[in-house]
Amino acid sequence: MNVSSKTSNDISFEDFKAQILQDYEIAFISRSCSIMGRKEVLTGKAKFGIFGDGKELPQLAMARAFKNGDFRSGYYRDQTFMMALGLLKPKDFFHGLYATTDMEKEPMSGGRQMGGHFLTYSLNPDGTWKDLTQQKNSSSDISCTAGQMPRLLGLAQASKVYREEKGMDSSKFSDAGNEVAWGTIGNASTSEGMFWETINAGGVLQVPMVVSIWDDEYGISVHAKHHTTKEDISKVLSGFQRDEEQKGYEIFKVQGWDYTALMHAYENASDIARQEHVPVIIHVTELTQPQGHSTSGSHERYKDDKRLEWERDNDCNKRFKEWILESGIATTSELAEMEKQVKRTVREAKKEAWSEFLQENVAAKKSLVQLIHLAASKSPNKNFLTKLKNDLIAVEEPILKDLAVASRKSLRYLLGESSAERQALVDWVQNFLTKSQPDFSSHLYSPNENRATNISPIAPRYDSSAEKVDGRVILRDNFDHLFNKYPNALVFGEDTGVIGDVNQGLEGLQEKYGSTRIADTGIRETTIIGQGIGMALRGLRPIAEIQYLDYIFYAMSSLTDDLATLLYRTKGKQKAPLIVRTRGHRLEGIWHSGSEMGGLIHLLRGMYILAPRNMTQAAGFYNTLMKSDEPALVIESLNGYRLKEPKPTNLGEFCTPIGVVETIKEGTDITLVSYGSTLRIVEQVAKELLEVGIDAEIIDAQTLLPFDIKQDVVKSVQKTNRLLVIDEDVPGGCSAYILNEIVEKQQGYRYLDSAPQTLTAQAHRAAYGTDGDYFSKPNAEDIFEKVYSILHEANPQDYPKLR
Numbered sequence: 083m084n085v086s087s088k089t090s091n092d093i094s095f096e097d098f099k100a101q102i103l104q105d106y107e108i109a110f111i112s113r114s115c116s117i118m119g120r121k122e123v124l125t126g127k128a129k130f131g132i133f134g135d136g137k138e139l140p141q142l143a144m145a146r147a148f149k150n151g152d153f154r155s156g157y158y159r160d161q162t163f164m165m166a167l168g169l170l171k172p173k174d175f176f177h178g179l180y181a182t183t184d185m186e187k188e189p190m191s192g193g194r195q196m197g198g199h200f201l202t203y204s205l206n207p208d209g210t211w212k213d214l215t216q217q218k219n220s221s222s223d224i225s226c227t228a229g230q231m232p233r234l235l236g237l238a239q240a241s242k243v244y245r246e247e248k249g250m251d252s253s254k255f256s257d258a259g260n261e262v263a264w265g266t267i268g269n270a271s272t273s274e275g276m277f278w279e280t281i282n283a284g285g286v287l288q289v290p291m292v293v294s295i296w297d298d299e300y301g302i303s304v305h306a307k308h309h310t311t312k313e314d315i316s317k318v319l320s321g322f323q324r325d326e327e328q329k330g331y332e333i334f335k336v337q338g339w340d341y342t343a344l345m346h347a348y349e350n351a352s353d354i355a356r357q358e359h360v361p362v363i364i365h366v367t368e369l370t371q372p373q374g375h376s377t378s379g380s381h382e383r384y385k386d387d388k389r390l391e392w393e394r395d396n397d398c399n400k401r402f403k404e405w406i407l408e409s410g411i412a413t414t415s416e417l418a419e420m421e422k423q424v425k426r427t428v429r430e431a432k433k434e435a436w437s438e439f440l441q442e443n444v445a446a447k448k449s450l451v452q453l454i455h456l457a458a459s460k461s462p463n464k465n466f467l468t469k470l471k472n473d474l475i476a477v478e479e480p481i482l483k484d485l486a487v488a489s490r491k492s493l494r495y496l497l498g499e500s501s502a503e504r505q506a507l508v509d510w511v512q513n514f515l516t517k518s519q520p521d522f523s524s525h526l527y528s529p530n531e532n533r534a535t536n537i538s539p540i541a542p543r544y545d546s547s548a549e550k551v552d553g554r555v556i557l558r559d560n561f562d563h564l565f566n567k568y569p570n571a572l573v574f575g576e577d578t579g580v581i582g583d584v585n586q587g588l589e590g591l592q593e594k595y596g597s598t599r600i601a602d603t604g605i606r607e608t609t610i611i612g613q614g615i616g617m618a619l620r621g622l623r624p625i626a627e628i629q630y631l632d633y634i635f636y637a638m639s640s641l642t643d644d645l646a647t648l649l650y651r652t653k654g655k656q657k658a659p660l661i662v663r664t665r666g667h668r669l670e671g672i673w674h675s676g677s678e679m680g681g682l683i684h685l686l687r688g689m690y691i692l693a694p695r696n697m698t699q700a701a702g703f704y705n706t707l708m709k710s711d712e713p714a715l716v717i718e719s720l721n722g723y724r725l726k727e728p729k730p731t732n733l734g735e736f737c738t739p740i741g742v743v744e745t746i747k748e749g750t751d752i753t754l755v756s757y758g759s760t761l762r763i764v765e766q767v768a769k770e771l772l773e774v775g776i777d778a779e780i781i782d783a784q785t786l787l788p789f790d791i792k793q794d795v796v797k798s799v800q801k802t803n804r805l806l807v808i809d810e811d812v813p814g815g816c817s818a819y820i821l822n823e824i825v826e827k828q829q830g831y832r833y834l835d836s837a838p839q840t841l842t843a844q845a846h847r848a849a850y851g852t853d854g855d856y857f858s859k860p861n862a863e864d865i866f867e868k869v870y871s872i873l874h875e876a877n878p879q880d881y882p883k884l885r
């Protein structure tokens with residue numbers, strides 16, 4: 083639907099006038115920030131700038147439609163929106179550019195993110211939820227184009243779930259599902275698969291999301307003709323338009339310089355999404371980039387004169403101003419006065435931010451200069467130290483790096499000296515680093531009491547007559563307890579609902595808990611994770627199921643870029659306690675026997691990665707994770723669902739500890755560390771090794787991230803003096819990581835009498851069939867021979883050559 087200009091008739095003309103002038107002021111503040119911000123980068127005070135100039139007007143309309151409890155999931159152009167809601171002041175904006183680490187001053191990330199990445203605080207300082215219904219919310223931005231889309235789906239779906247499921251605790255999250263999730267995306271980014279996957283899923287799920295496409299015809303230097311079929315995204319999307327017969331989207335197209343049309347479109351979109359739970363797309367056309375894409379380049383290089391002229395004429399702020407003057411809402415001199423005031427205020431804010439950014443560093447520089455001076459006065463290396471000192475004095479606007487480099491280098495010139503002055507410098511460096519490092523490295527994981535690694539273990543209990551059941555039955559009955567115990571818990575994925583997952587670990591639970599809480603989804607791994615992230619951000623406890631581990635890579639960007647970085651990039655201001663459930667390790671063929679743990683543990687720092695050896699351990703991990711509030715990936719053993727395990731009596735209660743290894747078998751001759759399906763083979767081989775007089779100790783790593791936080795493995799190595807890590811990842815994958823943990827971090831090298839080794843799968847994916855498995859993954863004979871060869875090398879007398 084093309085939206086035409088129409089004056090809102092809900093408010094009086096005087097109020098409308100006041101609103102317009104207020105909006106113009108914000109647009110002008112935002113523009114002034116962009117213009118001055120660019121200069122800050124070009125003069126070297128800030129490293130990079132990406133601004134919202136040319137996109138001010140639609141954001142003002144979006145802000146007017148945005149209500150308490152609503153969520154934004156957007157991208158780097160939305161500064162005007164944040165300013166209109168009072169969530170970003172010019173001074174904050176400049177602190178963001180300078181990367182001030184103090185979150186009080188740079189509220190968007192404490193300097194961790196580039197400017198242009200916004201958020202609001204969902205959490206209290208102790209990590210508990212704020213009342214999100216009483217504030218306007220923005221999920222934390224990421225730089226990856228369209229990366230905001232999958233999470234948008236979940237943010238919107240939360241409203242639907244809260245509206246439909248009466249038993250949930252929605253007190254801090256929803257008022258009967260009346261919240262809209264507002265997405266923003268650039269026109270070029272709609273080329274990404276994530277955009278299309280989200281749009282399709284949003285139409286299927288009918289969730290209250292409003293997706294605004296800021297269309298400036300370009301994606302950096304690349305014109306729309308290379309991005310979008312027919313160069314018109316709403317035209318291409320028109321098949322999603324709902325009609326009398328079929329559900330779908332409401333689609334609006336509106337010009338980005340047309341204030342009243344924008345207001346009208348956003349008011350409408352808000353009502354439709356909020357009341358009817360129908361998703362809406364607003365294609366905002368004819369936007370511009372007055373300063374080009376970012377500070378990295380100039381758009382004069384790729385836009386012709388005609389386009390540049392058109393952009394100047396159609397700059398939304400300019401046309402807004404012309405309209406205000408034409409309509410007699412204000413006079414030229416009134417606006418000129420306002421503009422003058424705004425420029426002055428923004429300039430002041432910029433100056434203040436810069437001086438606040440420098441303040442502590444300048445003080446620290448002063449004390450450091452003094453300390454180097456004192457140390458130099460007594461040192462034979464006085465000349466070198468004085469040079470260092472003078473170089474530091476010359477740095478008028480010191481950053482932390484200047485201080486770190488000068489102080490640390492100065493110690494090299496004081497080697498071998500034992501003066502109090504040297505000690506004072508050593509202490510200074512130590513304190514400086516201890517204080518500074520957390521500003522850049524805290525909150526990879528939760529520091530709070532209920533962090534996952536702090537949940538006390540509870541052992542499974544068994545009746546004397548405990549029946550042995552299929553592993554999947556333990557999982558299923560444990561999930562039953564969890565859904566009963568946690569009303570905000572829900573699980574969804576491919577084949578998760580009606581049949582209760584492909585291995586029946588959720589069998590019958592949809593009938594019991596309903597199709598919202600135990601749900602089937604389309605085949606779309608990225609947005610399954612997006613649903614999880616978004617719903618977790620709004621107080622639900624989602625379990626997102628990825629049918630097979632091998633398909634998790636489809637969702638890898640949302641996991642690594644969004645979920646795994648969330649706590650870190652928000653410095654603990656937002657959390658998404660999403661549990662990702664999947665199944666992997668050996669079964670059959672290239673795409674059903676993956677165990678790519680090395681890739682996962684490296685890409686998903688910030689999540690827990692758990693590889694339980696059986697379903698009891700797996701169930702215990704779910705129980706632990708539900709007591710905590712951190713994101714995790716649980717990889718169940720594909721070939722373990724039909725293996726018999728004794729059924730515990732305390733289902734839903736027993737907790738497998740996270741970050742703790744388990745000794746499965748004690749032994750004296752060698753420590754074997756493994757996990758998951760391979761562990762069962764290791765256990766079998768250990769029995770065979772006993773027959774040749776080798777008594778192996780077997781340790782189940784269980785938790786790959788983090789690995790063995792109590793450092794128990796090194797105690798085993800101290801006893802056996804030999805170490806072999808066995809897994810079914812590629813050579814140099816997870817086994818190398820475990821080896822590094824034990825040999826370097828736990829200092830296991832001190833106790834080794836034989837070279838520490840790894841035994842892994844082949845470098846290729848697993849071939850199909852029993853023989854394919856045997857020749858691709860480590861088999862019992864491989865393990866036996868590897869262990870034997872280590873003992874043979876150490877003691878050929880007792881262990882003569884095998885082959």
Ligand SMILES: Cc1ncc(C[n+]2csc(CCOP(=O)(O)OP(=O)(O)O)c2C)c(N)n1
Nearest residue numbers: 159225226227268269270271298300301302
């Ligand atoms: C996944 C990914 N690919 C590439 C980039 C680099 N990049 C940043 S912005 C951008 C262009 C985006 O254009 P558009 O979506 O139209 O937004 P605009 O900046 O024009 O508002 C590109 C290619 C990125 N950030 N993420």
Ligand SMILES: [Mg+2]
Nearest residue numbers: 268269300301
């Ligand atoms: Mg663009």
